[in-house]
């Protein structure tokens with residue numbers, strides 16, 4: 001899988017596909033575009049839209065590839081998630097800060113059902129260990145302090161992860177989740 005920061009970066013790279021090594025077998029010269037991954041998301045909830053581009057490493061005569069496929073994403077999307085990363089970040093940051101998942105979700109004005117915030121929050125909690133491990137490779141977690149400078153022992157694990165994300169990607173122009181996906185080449189949740 002490849003995750004790019006923007007559509008422009010993705011398209012520039014895809015134009016050079018024939019010169020790039022396959023992420024599976026490392027063979028160069030066998031990659032071809034191979035259709036799309038389609039699905040529903042926030043902007044396209046009435047009909048399926050393109051979510052990712054598929055690439056095939058050709059094992060046909062003389063191509064020398066491995067015959068496997070992989071997908072090419074833009075960092076604003078998360079696999080199997082209806083929300084884009086802007087909405088996901090807004091929801092998680094607000095839910096971790098206020099403790100109210102339902103209110104944080106209402107503020108998104110999403111077309112998803114009322115149970116969605118709990119499913120998404122659960123996915124986030126289950127991914128936290130992996131997120132923190134990946135973040136630690138980028139930078140140390142910030143010191144836990146309140147605005148008055150007093151350390152906060154009551155900070156939850158979720159708040160700690162959110163604070164760590166913010167600190168790791170404070171210089172990024174995209175939201176911290178998109179920046180995480182682009183930097184680590186893995187989905188956030």
Ligand SMILES: [Zn+2]
Nearest residue numbers: 022025057066
């Ligand atoms: Zn290959």
